[in-house]
Amino acid sequence: MPRNFIPGSDALFDIWQSNLITKMTASATRFNIPAAVVTDIVTKQVRWNTAYAAAKDPATRTKITVKEKQQARDDYEDSLRALTRSYLTYNPAVTDSDRENLELPIHKTTHTPAPVATEPPWLKPNTSLLRHVSFDYGGSELSKTKPTGQHGLELIWEIAKERPPHVRNLTHSVFDTHTPLVIEFDEEDRGNTLWYTARWENTRGEKGPWGEIVSVIIP
Numbered sequence: 001m002p003r004n005f006i007p008g009s010d011a012l013f014d015i016w017q018s019n020l021i022t023k024m025t026a027s028a029t030r031f032n033i034p035a036a037v038v039t040d041i042v043t044k045q046v047r048w049n050t051a052y053a054a055a056k057d058p059a060t061r062t063k064i065t066v067k068e069k070q071q072a073r074d075d076y077e078d079s080l081r082a083l084t085r086s087y088l089t090y091n092p093a094v095t096d097s098d099r100e101n102l103e104l105p106i107h108k109t110t111h112t113p114a115p116v117a118t119e120p121p122w123l124k125p126n127t128s129l130l131r132h133v134s135f136d137y138g139g140s141e142l143s144k145t146k147p148t149g150q151h152g153l154e155l156i157w158e159i160a161k162e163r164p165p166h167v168r169n170l171t172h173s174v175f176d177t178h179t180p181l182v183i184e185f186d187e188e189d190r191g192n193t194l195w196y197t198a199r200w201e202n203t204r205g206e207k208g209p210w211g212e213i214v215s216v217i218i219p
Helices: 010-026 035-056 063-088 096-101
Strands: 122-126 132-138 150-159 172-176 181-184 193-202 214-217
Touching (some): 010 035, 035 063, 150 181
Antiparallel strands (some): 122 132, 132 181
16 A cells, blocks of 8 residues: 555545544444454544644644644554554455545555656645645646546645745655645744645656646745
C-alpha cells in the first residue's frame, strides 16, 4: 500500500479518519479485528478529536494546543497505518468494495504499469475561508479526476515577498489524494503571498513535471 494514502491537510485528514473509523468499527467483527485493537485506535481518535478542536478554535488556539494537535496526529497516523496494514489491506474478509468505502487504496493482484504524468495538475485556489487556502485540482479545468495511474498530487509552497526563482526554494510540501487540498495558516500569515506549484505522483511513486510557480494572497 502506498505510504501517502492518508490526506495531508488536517481538515481532510479529520474527514477521512472519521469515515474510516466509523465504518471500520461497524464491521470490525466481520473483518475479524480484535476488540483490543478497536479500543486502542478509538482512544487515539478521541485524543485527536479533542486536540484538533482546540487547535482550530481561535479561542483556544495556542502554541501548546497546536503542538498537542500535531503530536496527537502523528501518534494516531502511525496507528492508522499499522491498522490498515495488519487488518484491512490484505485481509480476505475485507472486500475491494469495503476498501473503497473506507477510502483506502485497492491492492491489485496483477500489475499494470502506471504511466508517468507528462503534464502538471490543474489547480484552482480558493481563499474564501480565513487562514486557509484550498486547492481544487484535477487533470484539467474540466475534470477534477486524477489522470489514469496517478495516486495523488504533491504541492510545494513558500511564503515570500518575491517569486522564488526555483522549485527548490519552495521548502514546504504536502501530498494529497482527494481534491480539494486544504492548507491551514497562522493568524500572522494573513496578507502574505503564498507561492506554490504542484506535480502528479503515480501509484509507483514516479513523479511528473512541476507546474509554473504562481501565487495567491493568504486570507
